[in-house]
Amino acid sequence: MNRRRFLKASGAGVAMAGAGMGWAQTGARPLPVLAMTDLTGGIEGRIALGLAPATHDFGNGAASATYGINSSYLGPVLRVKQGQTLPFDVSNGLADPTTLHWHGLHIPGPVDGGPHQEIAPGQTWSPDVPIQQRASMNWFHSHTHGRTAQQTYKGLAGVMLIEDDASLSADLPRSYGVDDFTLVLQDKLFDGAGRMRYEVSGEVFEDGFQGDTLVVNGAIAPLAQTVPRGLVRLRILNACNARFLTLSMAEGPVQVIASDGGFLAARVEADSILMSPGERYEILVDLRRAASNSLNVSFGEGGGFLAGLFGGAETAALTLNSNAEPGLDAALPDALANLAPPEPSAARVTRSFALEMDTGADLAALAANWGNFCGGGAMAINGQPMKMDRIDEAVRRGDTEIWRISVDDMLHPFHIHGGSFRILSQNGAPPPAYAQGWKDMVHVEDGWSEVMMRFDHEAPADAPYMYHCHILEHEDCGMMGQFTVT
Template sequence: MDRRAFLKLGGAGAIAAGTGYAWGQSAARQLPLIPMTDLTAGIEGRIALNLQSAQHDFGTGASSATFGINNSYLGPVLRVKQGQVLPFDVMNSIGDVTTIHWHGLHIPGDVDGGPHQEIEDGATWSPDVPIVQGASMNWFHSHMHGKTAQQTYTGLAGVLLIEDEGSLAADLPKTYGVDDFTLVLQDKMFDASGRMSYSLTGDTIEEGFQGDTLVVNGAIAPVAQDVPTGLVRLRLLNACNARFLELSMATGPITVIASDGGFLSSPVEVESIVMSPGERYEILVDMAAVESNALTVNLNGGDVGFFASLFGGNQSTVALHLNRTAQAGFTGAMPNRLAVLEPPKRSEATVTRSFQLDMDLGADLTALALAWDNVCGDAGAMAINGQPMKMDRIDEKVTKGTTEIWRITADEQQHPFHVHGCSFRILQQEGGAAPAYAQGWKDMVHVGEGWSEILVRFDHAAPADAPFMYHCHILEHEDCGMMGQFTVT
């Protein structure tokens, strides 16, 4: 076990010792429903997204300074359909420059919303975003270089659900707020007055910022929801800055039907799933079989080895209580088949590239944290292949229409790795087979000891002035240089 792993578990020990979950609730409050804008029937005019400064009470009784997108905290759930073009007007009123990245979308680089598409305070960015991929759960968030972590944590994030003809016709729960729920899972830190806090130290840059209180849709967990008798669908997003989360059900297995990029070939029943920051999964819960159930979250991401146990590492808390009512709900059965997924074929790849995520370039992280006021400054503390992120350097050049194998490893720690503008299939994860629930279409892969390998096809152009990114999705690592740029031409 290296020093960073020990420190991470030591942080878990601090939580166990009594400082964490300080604002957790003994009685569950009602699950907040994130407002949905359903555009599947058609789009009239441009779609306004107002990025704004606001105040929000997470449940402590105190108002915290937040960012929101059309809301006081977080953005809407946008429900759209394959084949549409989304005409956005993204208006920035947060008092600082920012960007909005469409995480998971298969789109050209000039509308991807990466760090090159800056939106000055008071300005409006108006991309026309084509929706070419099939049914999937995606999201959008700040990608302002050096400030992604701070701005996303403060609230610049929303959810984008894509439907297609197959998903709209599928025999699955799809009534939003009745049997179909979107859950944005985050960890927060609150000060003694109950206000959300965010501050960087050398350790939080090193490990990524990890809060001690679980929040669901902007409310401190646990939350509760009455649901009708039948199957209930939960669409899950880990929007933490750095925490891996392990999810399970209080009763029965967890039944996974979709991952980042869409439906699995068939449902996968497992005892638990581990979600990295940025990952999405969809699950079904059979509320005809039980009167109540609960989604539980281990904030330590399932890391319960010797040292984690020593420090009280299994820090599970209830995220969501589901309570069955007498009302009849979705009457369909658990599906047997969901999508046609051919096994990934290594032989399709014409190029193999290798990437090492570098934690330690010798920078004084404590001095960096003090000097740059909760942002990572010049972003030179971490790297990929020995090169910290530079906005004016293209690291890789990809030929459009080709399929490649990307091999990723890390010198220390576990990392979530994300590639813009595409989905991929995981060939291996951390030196072994990916879990069955992660063997569909993905845009996130876990990276640690051993090589992770992905098979990815690049179908969307990204010129040198609007390149795609690849990066660690621990947001503080990304801000501090663990990111690269590539063109597709």
């Protein structure tokens, strides 16, 4: 661990053990269950999503200025089915332009919701979004060029759960809000009066915005939920701007059944899982013989190191308490999806992408002129900050490619729009077993990370896909590129 990473890690540990924990509660409050819009039975008319300013109480009695999607903070959980086409009307009630990107969806560029589909204040964007992929947990969030970080932090994020015939017939928990819960994990910073705040500085642009208080579904942790005595399913999204989160259980291993793009080949038992901003995982908790169990969350890259050095770096984000009601009494699944190992020989093209944090004054001036927001600095990929009218890569539709990603400093999450990939190597080594299914996020730090992806949907020059670091301040700062698929 080099000095810079040590200082980053130690700062994360101090935040969790120090002032930030002042806003955590001594007793757990009930888990807020995000509003569900279930469209699996059919769609009647267009689906309205209203983006608007609001105020929200995170549980400390203060009214924070927020954004919401059909609510005061965050958006609904949309439950949809493979084969549907979703007719959205996304209305912008903010004072600034915005977008709504469907993160994880396998869809054409013109409906992807990236920075080229910007919605002006007072206007409505009406895409018809086809759902063609397997069952998976996806999400939607602001992707406005230069404004993604602040708009997403303030609340422009929601979840989309895709079901298919196999997932609906599987012997898994799926009673929403009873034994099937969606968890949106975020870190927040509050002022002395308890109001959420967002500030940028040179350090924030460098490391990404990092709060000191854990929030789940818009409420300050710790939280608790009473559930039937049986299997419980947690569908988890790391919606932080920059925080990597380490998840573990108070009792026993984490039972992982799905990653970003759908079910794993088989259930994976892990002592812990590391989640980057933008990643999703689904886990099962067995409460047939245990009265309770807790999902623990550590800030930073390594919970064990931080906990050992500072103490208190880990917090019980959510405690599940079983009651006398009978729940799903099913075996923990061993086989989940038919996933063949990735075959690198199928790739026709290999591309390399170098994520660069230190670019110099000349590029900083260009980056600012090109709409990147970086406080006088710049970040780049392959020597170029993001530029809206420049296409960086051209991909042929139907091709399978290998993309190799490297960085010049620190740990980054890398995201590709338009589909899902398989990770061939992560930081120069095989990915952990829980990350060997379908993904759209990969961690990049030491050595190369390599992914293999087939590009099945078109993205023309006027509606290209993005590839970028998913530390949102880095994305706003220029660590993003564009590619067509034709």
